[in-house]
Amino acid sequence: MEKIMQGRMDRGFERYQKEYEDKAIAVLRSGWYILGKEVEAFEEEFAKYVGTKYSVGLASGLDALWLAFKVLGIGKGDEVIVQGNTYIASVMGITINDATPVFVEPDEYYQIDADKIEEKINDKTKAILVVHLYGQTANMAKIQEICKKHNLKLVEDCAQSHGSLFNGQMSGSFGDIGCFSFYPSKNMGAYGDAGAITTNDPELARLMKIYRNYGSEKRYYNMVVGANSRLDELQAGLLRVKLTHMEDITKEREQLGAYYAEHINNPLVIKPSVRDGATSVWHQYVLRVPTEGGAKDSVTTGGEPNTRDKFKTYLEENGVMTLIHYPIPPHLSEAYEYLGHKKGALPITESYANEVISLPIYTGMTKEEQDRVIECVNAFRI
Ligand SMILES: *Cc1c(COP(=O)(O)O)cnc(C)c1O
Numbered sequence: 536m537e538k539i540m541q542g543r544m545d546r547g548f549e550r551y552q553k554e555y556e557d558k559a560i561a562v563l564r565s566g567w568y569i570l571g572k573e574v575e576a577f578e579e580e581f582a583k584y585v586g587t588k589y590s591v592g593l594a595s596g597l598d599a600l601w602l603a604f605k606v607l608g609i610g611k612g613d614e615v616i617v618q619g620n621t622y623i624a625s626v627m628g629i630t631i632n633d634a635t636p637v638f639v640e641p642d643e644y645y646q647i648d649a650d651k652i653e654e655k656i657n658d659k660t661k662a663i664l665v666v667h668l669y670g671q672t673a674n675m676a677k678i679q680e681i682c683k684k685h686n687l688k689l690v691e692d693c694a695q696s697h698g699s700l701f702n703g704q705m706s707g708s709f710g711d712i713g714c715f716s717f718y719p720s721k722n723m724g725a726y727g728d729a730g731a732i733t734t735n736d737p738e739l740a741r742l743m744k745i746y747r748n749y750g751s752e753k754r755y756y757n758m759v760v761g762a763n764s765r766l767d768e769l770q771a772g773l774l775r776v777k778l779t780h781m782e783d784i785t786k787e788r789e790q791l792g793a794y795y796a797e798h799i800n801n802p803l804v805i806k807p808s809v810r811d812g813a814t815s816v817w818h819q820y821v822l823r824v825p826t827e828g829g830a831k832d833s834v835t836t837g838g839e840p841n842t843r844d845k846f847k848t849y850l851e852e853n854g855v856m857t858l859i860h861y862p863i864p865p866h867l868s869e870a871y872e873y874l875g876h877k878k879g880a881l882p883i884t885e886s887y888a889n890e891v892i893s894l895p896i897y898t899g900m901t902k903e904e905q906d907r908v909i910e911c912v913n914a915f916r917i
Contacts, residue, residue: 536854537854538854538855538856539854539855539856539895539904539907539908540856540895540897541856541857541858541893541894541895542720542858542895542896542897543897543899544719544720544724544897544898546897546898546899546900547724547784547897547898547899548726549899550780550898550899551776551777551780554776555726555773555776558772558773558775558776559769559772559773561772562768562769562772563769565768567768568767568768568769569765569767569768570592570748570765570766570768571768572768573768573769573771573772573775574592574765574766574767574768574771576771576775577590577592577766577771577772577774577775577778578590578591578592578731580775580778581715581731581733581774581778582733584705584778584781585705585706585707585708585713585733586704586705586707586708587707587708587713587733587734587735588734588735588737588740589733589734589735589736589737589739589740590731590732590733590734590740591731591732591734591740591743591744591747592729592730592731592765592766592771593729593730593731593732593743593747593764593765593766594728594729594730594747594763594764594765594766595716595718595728595729595730595764596624596692596694596714596715596716596717596718596721596730597624597627597628597716597730598730598747598762598764599628599714599715599716599730599731599732600624600625600627600628600629600664600690600692600714601627601628601629601631601632602732602743602746602747602762602764603628603690603711603712603714603732604628604629604631604632604634604662604690605632605746606712606739606742606743606746607661607662607688607690607711607712607739609629609632609634609661609662609688610632610633610634611632611633611634612634612659613634613635613659613660613661613662614634614635614636614637614657614659614660614661615629615634615635615636615637615660615661615662615663615664615690616636616637616639616647616652616655616656616660616662616663616664616687617629617636617637617638617639617647617663617664617666618638618639618640618641618646618647618648618665618666618668618884619638619639619640619641619864619865619866619881619883619884620641620645620668620861620864620883620884620887620888621666621668621692621861621865622666622694622860622861623861623865623868623870624692624694624716625664625666625692625865626865626871627870628664628692628714629664630871634661635659635874636865636874637655637660638865638866638876638880638881638884639651639652639655640881640882640883640884641668641883641884641887642674643808644671644673644807644808644809644810644813645668645669645671645807645821645887646665646666646667646668646671646672646673646674646810647663647665647666647673647674647678649673649674649677649678649681650677652678652681653681653685656681656685656687660685660687661687661688662687662688662689662690663678663681663682663687663688663689663690664690664691664692665678665689665690665691665692665709665710666691666692666694666695667691667692667693667695667696667699667706668695669695669807669815669817669818669819669820669821669860669893670695670696670699670722670788670815670816670817670818670819671696671699671807671809671810671813671814671815671816672696672699672700672701672706672810672813672814672815673701673813674701674810674813675701675702675704675706675709676701676702676812678709679709682710688710688711689709689710689711690710690711690712690713690714691706691707691709691710691712691713691714692714693706693707693713693714693715693733694714694715694716694718694721695721695722695818695819696722696816696818697715697721697722697723697781697785697816698722698723698781698782698784698785698816699813699814699815699816700813700814701812701813701814702812707733708733708735711734711736711739712732712733712734712739713732713733713734714730714732715730715731715732715733716729716730717729717730717731717770717774721818722784722785722788722816722818723774723777723778723781723784724777725770725773725774725777726769726770726773727767727769727770728770729766729767729770729771729774730764730766731766745758745759745761746759746761746762746764747761747762747763747764747765748761748763748765749761749762749763784898785816787898788816788817788818788896788898789814789815789816789817791817791820791896791900791905792815792817792820792896794902794905794909795820795894795896795905795908795909798906798909798913799822799909799912799913800913801912801913801914801915803824803842803846803915803916803917804822804823804824804846804912804915805822805823805824805825805890806822807820807821807822817896819858819860819893819896820893820894820896821860821891821892821893821894822891822892822893822894822912823843823887823890823891823892824842824843824846824890824892825842825843825886825890826841826842826843826889826890827842829886831889832889833862833888833889835859835862835863836862836863836888836889841889841890842917843889843890843891843892845917846892846915847859847892849911849915850908850911850912850915853911854907855894855895855907855908855911856895857892857893857894857895858892858893859888859891859892859893860891860893861888862888863888864881864884864885864888866880866881866884867885894908894912895908
């Protein structure tokens with residue numbers, strides 16, 4: 536039997552293949568490849584999609600993050616609040632600027648627990664970085680209120696949340712800056728590396744354009760030490776094509792998520808739930824498989840296989856591939872040893888790392904494939 540991949544990009548390409556190929560040829564023949572009219576048009580269309588005044592195309596999601604803190608003037612001696620259970624790029628966006636990440640535990644929806652933010656705020660706190668993890672928006676009403684009360688900047692990591700809403704408003708339009716990745720496997724993936732920021736502030740948009748191009752607004756006149764983080768014409772053109780299909784792409788993922796929710800019924804697994812007022816675009820469909828008697832160490836971190844690991848192996852043996860997002864929380868990664876966090880510092884984050892598992896989900900997933908995954912999930916026993 537053919538394996539069911541955890542994520543695959545070929546089906547999404549094939550669905551709109553002719554449009555992508557026509558666009559690619561047009562860009563290749565145009566004689567202009569970096570920062571041109573495709574990028575300009577994309578920035579305008581993407582800002583309109585998200586519901587902000589401006590968007591600036593960049594080379595990656597990580598660049599969007601670190602440049603966001605850079606243009607907000609956040610750096611050495613400053614603290615930024617972020618959830619413990621995120622992809623490490625969120626944290627690197629903070630630390631590349633020599634600012635300090637202050638971790639907050641997630642809630643039952645895997646988003647930052649808004650009720651635990653205020654206890655971490657002090658004189659050094661400058662911003663909150665909200666990650667709309669797995670495609671679901673965080674509790675934005677509460678978080679906006681906290682930012683206002685404490686005069687903090689709000690940055691959103693939307694690398695997994697293209698198109699997801701909170702009270703009808705799109706992620707990426709709540710804060711000072713929204714940071715997007717278009718890495719190929721994201722819901723709105725390009726065909727190479729790409730990223731962007733969104734903002735309503737013309738000065739932040741202007742600064743971002745300066746920073747992405749060696750700190751210059753006028754050629755060979757460099758105002759600041761910037762980066763090379765330009766979006767190229769080919770990716771911008773391909774993203775413009777994808778943007779016209781985002782409504783369908785998102786609707787399909789919502790249906791895939793709903794189908795899993797309806798049919799998975801194994802008491803050993805905990806299905807994800809969605810907060811009132813929020814939507815999920817199911818960048819990942821993440822189950823939790825707790826181990827009786829508490830979350831045991833996982834093989835992914837060098838311990839004994841726990842129930843989640845056994846579940847993963849069982850699915851794999853039946854041709855269903857899965858991934859763990861993420862096995863090692865940033866505060867326990869070797870890269871952040873210097874922050875001095877010890878095991879046990881973030882018990883909820885750490886137990887999630889031992890329990891989460893992401894099922895296959897992708898554009899073009901067939902009902903037969905999803906039924907096979909569901910059958911396997913429901914047949915698992917300890
Ligand atoms: C993918 C991702 C990023 C980084 O995006 P790149 O384009 O790979 O640099 C940042 N944050 C989160 C939550 C991500 O999933």
